[in-house]
Amino acid sequence: MTAPYYATDSVELYLGDCREVLPALGRTFDAAICDPPYVETSLAWDRWPDGWPAAVASVTQAMWCFGSMRMFLDRWGEFAGWRMSQDVVWEKPHGSGFTADRFCRVHEHALHFYRGPWSGVYHDVPRTAARGPDKSCRRTVTPKDQYGSIGASVYIDDGKRLTRSVIRAQNMHRRGLHQTEKPVAVLTPLIGYAVPPRGTILDPMAGSCSTAVAARLTGRRAVCIEADESMCEKAARRLDQNVLPMGDAS
Numbered sequence: 001m002t003a004p005y006y007a008t009d010s011v012e013l014y015l016g017d018c019r020e021v022l023p024a025l026g027r028t029f030d031a032a033i034c035d036p037p038y039v040e041t042s043l044a045w046d047r048w049p050d051g052w053p054a055a056v057a058s059v060t061q062a063m064w065c066f067g068s069m070r071m072f073l074d075r076w077g078e079f080a081g082w083r084m085s086q087d088v089v090w091e092k093p094h095g096s097g098f099t100a101d102r103f104c105r106v107h108e109h110a111l112h113f114y115r116g117p118w119s120g121v122y123h124d125v126p127r128t129a130a131r132g133p134d135k136s137c138r139r140t141v142t143p144k145d146q147y148g149s150i151g152a153s154v155y156i157d158d159g160k161r162l163t164r165s166v167i168r169a170q171n172m173h174r175r176g177l178h179q180t181e182k183p184v185a186v187l188t189p190l191i192g193y194a195v196p197p198r199g200t201i202l203d204p205m206a207g208s209c210s211t212a213v214a215a216r217l218t219g220r221r222a223v224c225i226e227a228d229e230s231m232c233e234k235a236a237r238r239l240d241q242n243v244l245p246m247g248d249a250s
Helices: 018-025 052-057 069-074 182-194 210-217 227-243
Strands: 009-014 031-034 062-067 081-098 104-114 127-129 137-144 150-155 161-164 166-168 200-203 221-226
Touching: 009 210, 009 227, 018 052, 018 221, 031 052, 031 182, 062 069, 062 182, 069 104, 104 182, 166 182, 182 210, 200 210, 210 221, 210 227, 221 227
Parallel strands: 009 221, 031 062, 031 200, 081 166, 200 221
Antiparallel strands: 062 104, 081 104, 127 161, 137 150
16 A cells, blocks of 8 residues: 555645556545646656556546647547546636747636446536526426326526636636646636545646645545655645645535
8 A cells, every 4th residue: 555645634645656656546536637737848847647547547437637729639549438528618817828929828628527427427517696687487387288287397596507617717827836736716616516525536646736725625535646756745735734624515
């Protein structure tokens, strides 16, 4: 059994390559959140870990994966066996990019993948407070059936609608511990959708462990894996400063 680099009642952080750590753990997870290198720069850390989608597929039936469309198109073959259910867009106020001859990119994608039957994959449909008029239909009458009875149904507007697929959140530019750190505000709804209360989320390329922070805030547990020991040290200090009791939030 691999020993964690850092552990509390709600978080475990392991040092190492997820392709090696996951088989050693011998566990399964409710879902994963993955933020792999996009392979769009020449920076040393921006290298694709070959085979990681298959490693994640061996321990969970669902995952959210961040990336650019270029990344997904270039690496689509590695997602064989996964089915895509939807995509969410993270819109950030300040753009990023490495060229001056294209649109300023102010978004990133998060794709939701699953394996097996959709009915067997946990998904809590997100709903938010609505704006606008009440859409209640007080009585809907259907024609008589063969027995002469009239069917009737009533819809009462509960003041909520499906959450939109664009999430607006401030990025972590010059504020994060990691170069590509995701804000907790983006991770929280993704975890709430894919992981049941008290369930466990896996982050196989955890960076500064924002996923663990978001999991705590929503009453979930997190297992994180990070290959960079210096980042593990920073993440452990961050988690010590953000210790929260496990709640019943969902």
